[in-house]
Amino acid sequence: MPPAPAPALRTALLEWFDHARRDLPWRQGPEGGRDPYRVWVAEILLQQTQVSRGRLYYERFLDTFPTVQALAAAPQDAVLKAWEGCGYYARARNLHRAAGIVAQAGFPTTYDGWLALPGVGPYTAAAVSSLAYGAAHAVSDGNVRRVLARVQGERQPTDAWVQAQADALLDPARPAAWNEAVMDLGATVCTPKAPDCPRCPLREWCAAYASGEPTAYPAPKRRAAVQEIRAAALLVGDTEHALLEQRTGTLLGGLFGLPLEEVKPGEKDMDTALTRLQHRLGLVGTAPTLLGEVTHAMTHRRLQISVYWLPGTAAPGRMTAIGEAALSRLDHKALALLRGPQRLL
């Protein structure tokens, strides 16, 4: 199959996009001239997060922080609270840090200017500079990677290959629309497992379609092993107030949660971990009650937590209001053992 002709491809995809585009809350305003704050927040929120999921959080976050000034002025705890449950919390910490810079210096207007902000990489810099300022920078994300790998028949697309292909195909007349069009196509037609080739505007140029096995492009990435972890957690308190610790480090850093002690590799039961936990908290007087087990899957870990309980009188003066702290889903599951099932959103 000859290389796909860029002009024909652009015409076909943009024609499709002009009637099939998704109506999304961050797509207000003129093509290539959207509100940079709204676009920026959306792009950060949507990193490794599906659109259907992201839009739930988007409205809540913009209601809480309607402007970059409001975001910059807020304490980090409030930002993490608005991000609660959404995952990859470094995104919220970086967005907050970047908001401080933007509130001071103003919004960047170029790709390089955006790229310099914390939490903004090549994808986001291209997205915001094109969608809000009309810059001719091609986005490269999971959708773009899959669409271009299929059109060009490339099973092992590298990051550099995808970016080069995207740069070459970008419509210089409508860069913002082109970027959104490729992503919309990847999300709604050229999907990973069940592409709807009969509805695809690029079908006649698509090498993967011609091969008869479009889902073979690109080949699956290999996965990192999942680590099994057991831990003891102690719920000191009640359904309203509990003894919480603020987690540090990269994993759930900044969030609050129940004190947790991992079961070390040689230990056969929870008792040792629970004892370590009680000593660390200075609560060795009474034996906690076992509330139950919680399992929680993360990308590289599978946690099994035994949750123990001491009534709130055990730690007077050290209690945090649960409703005001940002907790991971893991901790909400643990709390649910005491207060009954509840939805976070």
Next chain:
DNA sequence: AAAACGGGGAG
């Protein structure tokens, strides 16, 4: 170049 980083949806 590879690992770490959440959580959920789709098949």
Next chain:
DNA sequence: CTCCCAGTTTT
């Protein structure tokens, strides 16, 4: 169960 999602940062 596996794979993937409007990726970025750190190692």
